Every structure is written in structure tokens, then in C-alpha cells.
Amino acid sequence: xxxxxxxxxxLPVVVLKGRLDTVAAPLFDTEMAPLLAQPRPRILLExxxxxxISSAGLRSILALVKHTAKHGGRLALVAVGAPxxxxxxxxxxxxxxxIYPDRExxxxxxxx
Amino acid sequence: xQGLCGVGLLxxxxxLGPELLMPHSLSTVRVAPSLDELPALVALVxxxxxxxxxxxxxxxxxxxxxxxxxxxxxxxxxxxATWMELSLRVDGADVVALYCDDGAAFDPTQQAAPDTTLxxxxxxxxxxxxxxxxxxxHSLAYERxxxxxxxxxxxxxxxxxxxxxxxxx
Numbered sequence: 540x541x542x543x544x545x546x547x548x549x550l551p552v553v554v555l556k557g558r559l560d561t562v563a564a565p566l567f568d569t570e571m572a573p574l575l576a577q578p579r580p581r582i583l584l585e586x587x588x589x590x591x592i593s594s595a596g597l598r599s600i601l602a603l604v605k606h607t608a609k610h611g612g613r614l615a616l617v618a619v620g621a622p623x624x625x626x627x628x629x630x631x632x633x634x635x636x637x638i639y640p641d642r643e644x645x646x647x648x649x650x651x
Numbered sequence: 652x653q654g655l656c657g658v659g660l661l662x663x664x665x666x667l668g669p670e671l672l673m674p675h676s677l678s679t680v681r682v683a684p685s686l687d688e689l690p691a692l693v694a695l696v697x698x699x700x701x702x703x704x705x706x707x708x709x710x711x712x713x714x715x716x717x718x719x720x721x722x723x724x725x726x727x728x729x730x731x732a733t734w735m736e737l738s739l740r741v742d743g744a745d746v747v748a749l750y751c752d753d754g755a756a757f758d759p760t761q762q763a764a765p766d767t768t769l770x771x772x773x774x775x776x777x778x779x780x781x782x783x784x785x786x787x788x789h790s791l792a793y794e795r796x797x798x799x800x801x802x803x804x805x806x807x808x809x810x811x812x813x814x815x816x817x818x819x820x
Binding site for chain 1: 686689690691707708711714715716721722725765766767768770771772774776780782783786787809811812813
């Protein structure tokens with residue numbers, strides 16, 4: 540698992556790669572902690588190169604959902620591969636977040 | 652006899668069947684209750700998937716199911732388990748898996764499904780791992796045998812990760 544935190548203006552874009560499993564999820568949470576020390580109503584989470592996710596990874600994503608909701612916004616999931624999307628759908632998460640096919644459309648929708 | 656989930660796996664009535672007596676068809680791994688052992692479980696599923704030319708959706712779903720059961724035992728069993736074991740075999744168009752451990756009795760089939768209608772603020776994570784297993788496996792069964800938990804799950808091979816709809820009913 541690799542995490543890179545970029546920003547587009549004031550908007551954080553988190554780019555995640557690899558496996559988000561029981562071992563990696565707590566490491567991801569640790570990487571996110573400094574970002575979440577500030578109120579973030581909008582975070583883009585790019586999953587194009589995530590190859591695997593389990594409920595532990597969903598728990599980490601839910602933490603971002605809850606943080607953005609608490610500050611009046613929503614998490615944006617970007618470029619989710621088909622297998623990962625199936626797990627997200629099984630879990631009933633799609634209604635909790637905005638989902639975009641690529642970063643451009645996510646950024647366009649996040650400008651307002 | 653080590654690595655056979657107790658003596659039950661040797662019985663012809665075991666859900667995995669008597670073929671497991673033949674060493675060449677046995678895909679099994681026994682691990683210690685440590686996060687460091689997760690890669691060993693994943694490696695078993697991936698090697699099995701390659702050997703039997705399973706689809707990527709099958710391999711993904713079986714890996715998640717094994718990880719969820721392993722992680723549940725690790726996180727919740729009091730007293731802790733001293734081992735966990737996973738065995739896999741192909742049965743026609745199905746893959747059948749047996750997960751065992753010697754932790755506290757825990758029946759995943761009795762776990763309530765999470766309420767997926769709740770808002771972001773209200774949503775909890777309880778039961779989500781088991782729910783993923785229910786939605787990706789065609790059957791899930793539990794037995795407590797002596798001091799062992801035995802969870803059997805079966806998946807019909809097919810595209811995607813969610814289980815294919817049942818052919819009948």
C-alpha cells in the first residue's frame with residue numbers, strides 16, 4: 540500500500556495504490572491523521588491503482604466519509620476499479636459519497 | 652496429524668469431502684494468530700486460484716472471505732485462538748473452503764447484517780466483513796466441534812465478485 544497526498548488549490552487529493560487490507564488499513568489511517576487534523580469538508584480519494592480491499596479498508600474509507608460529513612461535505616471517490624466498486628456496493632456505501640470516473644470530473648464537480 | 656483442522660476433516664461426512672485425504676489435492680495452511688500471517692493466507696488462495704485457473708473475481712472473493720474470518724478471530728476471540736487454518740478444494744463448478752480456529756465460539760451465520768440505510772454519521776462498521784462473505788459466497792455454515800470453530804463456505808465460480816444469482820428459486 541502506498542499513499543500520496545496531493546493538493547489542487549486547497550482541495551486534498553489522496554492517491555492510494557496497492558492493497559487496502561487488515562494490515563494496510565491502520566497504516567493508511569496513520570497517514571490520514573495529519574490531513575484530518577484540519578476540517579476537510581471535501582477530500583478526493585483516488586483508487587485507480589487499488590487492487591484489493593476488505594472490510595478493514597472500508598472502515599478507513601468510512602472514517603473519511605464521517606470526517607467530511609461532520610464538516611458539511613462529502614467524500615469524493617475517484618477512478619474506482621470494477622472489483623473495488625463491487626465491494627463498495629455490497630457494503631451499501633455509494634449513497635454516502637460522490638463517485639466520479641476520473642479526477643477531472645471530480646475536480647469540476649468540487650469547484651462550486 | 653497436523654494441518655488438517657482436527658480429525659473432522661478426515662471424516663467422509665466433512666463438508667470438504669474425503670478427497671482431502673489425498674495429499675496432492677489438499678490446499679491448506681495453518682497460521683499463528685498474528686497480522687504477520689495474513690500474507691500466508693493470501694498466498695494460499697492465490698496459489699490455489701492459479702492452480703485451478705479460477706477467475707479474478709473468484710480469487711478476490713475467496714481472499715476477502717478468508718481475511719475477514721481471520722481478522723475477526725484475531726480481533727475478537729477471548730481467549731485468543733492459538734491457530735487458524737484454511738483449506739480449499741474445487742468441487743465441480745464450486746470452490747469449497749473450510750476455515751477453522753481454536754478461539755472462543757463464534758458463529759458468523761448469527762451475525763446481524765449491518766443497516767446500510769443509515770447516514771454517514773450513524774453508520775457503523777459492525778458486521779460488514781461477514782456481510783461481504785454472505786454476498787459473495789453461495790453458502791456459509793458454522794459448526795462448533797469440541798474446542799474448534801469450523802466455518803464452511805462455498806462459491807460457484809463466475810465473473811464478478813458478488814455471487815451469481817441462484818439458478819433455482
